[in-house]
Amino acid sequence: MQHINVTVDGTSYEAEVEPRTLLVHWLREGVGKVGTVVGCDTSNCGACTVLLDGRSVKSCSVLAVQADGCEVTTIQGLSTGDDWHPVQTAFKECHGLQCGYCTPGMVMAAVDLLNENPSPSEEEIRDGIHGNLCRCTGYHNIVKSVQYAAELMGGRK
Amino acid sequence: MTEILESAGVIGRPLRRKEDAKLLHGRTNWTDNIQVPGALHMALVRSPMAHARIKKVDLSGALAMPGVVAAYDAASLGDLNANVLCVWPVTDDTVMPPFPALTGDKVRHVGDVVAIVLATDAKSAEDAIAAVDVDYEPLDAVVDMIDAMSPGSALVHDAAANNTCYVYNLGGGYADAAAKADVVIKRRFVNQRIVAGFMEPRAVVAAPMGMSDEMTLWSATQIPHVLRVVLSLSTGIPEQNLRIVAPDVGGGFGGKLQMYREEILALQLARHLGRPVKWNETRSEDMVASHHGRDQIQDIELAATKDGRILGMNVTLLANMGAYLQIITPGTPLLGMFMYCGIYKMDAYQFQCTGVFTNTTPTDAIRGAGRPEATFAIERMMDELAAELGMDPMELRTRNWIQHHEFPFTTAAGLTYDTGNYEAATARALELFGMDELRAEQKRRRESGDPVQLGIGISTFTEMCGLAPSRTLGALKYAAGGWEHCTIRLLPSGKVELVTGTSPHGQGHETAWSQIASDILGIPVEDIDVIHSDTGRAPYGMDTYGSRSLAVGGQAIKKAADRVIENARPIAAHQLECAAEDLDFANGAFSVKGDPEKSVTLGALAWAAFSAHNLPDGIEPMISGAATVDPEDFSYPHGTHLAAIEVDTETGKVRVRSYVAVDDVGNQINPMIVEGQVHGGVAMGIGQALYEGVEYDADGNLLTASLADYLIPSAADLPSFTTDRTVTPSTTHSLGTKGVGEAGAIASTPAIINGIVDALRPMGVTDVLMPASPQNVWRAIQAAKGAGA
Ligand code: FES
C-alpha cells in the first residue's frame, strides 16, 4: 500500500492505494467519481479521460500513485451546480452526444484541446480527439460542438 | 430546405435534449455504477479453444483463493444451469441445440463459458479464474462456412448434420426470368462479421430484494421487457417476481438486444446464495462474449433486358450462426430477405438462406440486422449491372425504381410499400452533391492517369422499420408480438407522467416522447416526465430495436394522449356546465364551442379529478390514458446517399472526400435527433466498409480481440456529412413517421464500396473485399492487373 494525496475536483483526498491501482479505478471506487467511466482495457477508447494538472490523460493508463501531489479534474468538477462550462453548453446545443458514455472523456479532451489551441480547424479538432471513440454520433456533431465551444470561449470569431 | 411537419406545438422542432444535463455533468447511472451492499463479484472462466471436449474441471485451486466464496462448473451448478433461449426457430425443422449458461460437454467457441467464480471483490474473482484448471481435449474447429458444410467436417453440434441449422426458401421463378433476359450477371459478396461496438461494456447486477421473493436485475440491455419474459421462461422464476431495470445504457446497436448467459448466471446465483451478484465485462471479454453480426456469403444473380429493365433476382445466402443460437440468431438474416429487391420493380424474386453453425461467437442482430446485407447486395449489383450494360448507374436505377405515383406498391418479395418518393430524395441529393462537377473531375483524373482516382458511390436504398405487425411476426414463427404500449397519467399538480415500453440507450426518447405528448396535450415539454426501462415502473413494453420505437411506440403515445383528452372531457363538461360534444380542445384547455371565454385547463382538471370532490356521476377519479398499438404494417424509410471517394492507386488508401445523405423518414418529431441518428448510422456503415471486421484464424482463435486490433473509426477517420431530408409521410402510421435508427448504417456501406469500385473500374476492378483497407484495395488492384495481363 502506498500513501497518496490527490486533489480531485477541488477537494483534497488522502488515501492508501495498492501500487497497481489505476487512477480511473481509484477515482470511481475510492472517491466515488463514477461520472468517469471505463470503455476498454487497451487505452484505445478515451472514455476515462480526465485532466491531470490541467492536461488531459486517459486515467486508465495512469496509476493512482502517479497522481500523488497532483490535481485531477473530472467531468463532475468541470462546473459546479447548475453552472455549465462552455464545452458542456456547446455539446448540448450542437447535439454532440447521444448515449453519453463517451461524453465525459470527450468533453475533457475537448477542454484540453481548446486550452492548447483556442481556435482549432476542423482537421485539428478531428486530430485532437482521435483518441476518444464515439459509436453514436459519427463525430459530426462533436466537431461542431468543439467549434461552437471555441466560439463561446472567444477563440473563434 | 428541409420540410417539417406543420404543427402548432413542438413536434418538428429541434428541441435540445432533456437527457443532456445529467450526461454532461457525469450524473449518470450506468449499471457498473450500481453498488449493492454485500455484492459478490462474478468472473467467468472462458474457453481459450474454439472446439474441445471438456475432460475435467478442477475448481479447488480457485476455491482456496482469498475472497472466493463459491465456484461452479456445469456439473456443480446442476439445476441452476439454465439455457439461453432462441425465440425464432425460422422453420419447422430448424436445429435448436441447447445453449446452457455453463457448457458441460464441449466448448464450441473461444470465449465459451466453462465455469464461474464468485468472490467478495472483482480483483479476487479475476485472480481466481486463473486458478481454475480445465482439462481440454482439442477437436477440429470449423470456422469457414463453406468448409463447415463439406461432408466429413467436424460438427459443432451432433444434431446439426453438415453444420446446417436451417434452409429457408422464399419466392421463385428466377429461371424463367433469366431465360428471357439479355444479360445475366452473377456476383459473390462477402458481408464480413462485425461487432456492435457500444461504448459502455455490458454489466449486470442481480439482487434479492429484502423479505419479498422479488429479484431485481439491473442490466445494460436494450430489452428489459423481453428479457423479463425469457429469463422467467428459462429459469422458472415466476415472472411477477422478476424486476428488470435497464438504467442509463451506453449504446446498444443491437448488441444489447439479447438474452445473455451472464444475466442468467448472475440471477440464478444471487437467488441461490441470497446475495447480490455483480458482473461487468472488460472490453476484451466483450469482443468474444457479446454477439457478433452480419457474416454472410451472398451469391447474387440479376437478370435484365439490354435496356436495363430488371427481370429477376436470385439470392443464395450462407449465414453464419456462430456456435449457438442466441435470441434471434436464425431470424436475423431473414429480416433482410424482403429487402433484396430494394426500391426496384422486377418480375421474379427467389431467395434461399442456409444457416450454418461454426466454432465462432454467436451472431445476431446488429444495427440494420439483415437489411444492411440486403441493401449492400442490391446496390452493389445495380452498379455492376450498369457497368455491364455501359449505362450510367443512376440512369439504371431511375429506369427500375418504383415511381412516386405508383405507391402503394407490392414488391416482388411480397411487401407493400405504402409511400415513397425516390425521385425527390435523389434530386435533392444530386443537387447537394454536385454530381456534374465531380464526374468532370473524375474524367480529368482518369485521362491524366492521376495516381489518386476519384469514384462516385451511389446508394438509393429503402428499409423496413417499425417491427412489427404481430400477425406477420407470427407467420414468420417469431415467438413474440410487435406491439408497443404507453400510459399517460395526469398528476394532481397538472404535470404528466408518460410511461413507455420503449427502452432508449442514446436515442433521446425522453425528449422526443415529451414533444409528441406536449403537442397533443398542450402541456409544456418540461412538465412531462418520461418513465421507461424498468419493468417495475413501466410494466408493458417490447423495447427498442429495429427502428421501432417511434414508428410503433410513437403511435401508442398518440393514442394514449388522445385517450387522456377523451377521459378528461366529461369532467370538463361537468365543470363548464355544457355537453361533452360542445367542447373544443386546444392548447391544453377545453373551451365551450362559440364561447371560448368559458374554458378549463387540463391542469385544473387534473386537480379536480384527484380531489374528486365534484365529479360527474359515474366518472372515476384521476385522469389517464393507456394504449397498446399493434402496427398496421412496416414502415419504409428510404433515401439517396452519395459518396465521393478518393483512392490512391499506389497505396490502396481510401479517403471519403464528401458524403451526402438525403433521407425520407416521413414526419420528424425532432429533426436534430433525426440528423444525429443519420450521422451515427452513416459512420457505422462506413466503419464496416473501410475499417471493421472480426477475424479468426483457421483454428478459430479470435485475432481482433481488443479495440487495439478491431478498428472502430475515430474522428480522424471520418468526414463531416451533408444531410437533408425529404418528407413523404407514412400512410400506415398515425404520426406519419417511419423510423431512422438504422437508415444510415444500411445505406452507407454500399455507397462507399460502390465509390471505390467506380474509382478503380477502368483498371478492371469489379469488387473489393470489406473492410476496404489499403491492403484489400491494393490487392484488388493487383488482382485486376494480373487478370488483365
Ligand atoms: S478506458 Fe478506454 S482509454 Fe481508458
Ligand code: FES
Ligand atoms: S454518445 Fe454514445 S458513444 Fe458517444
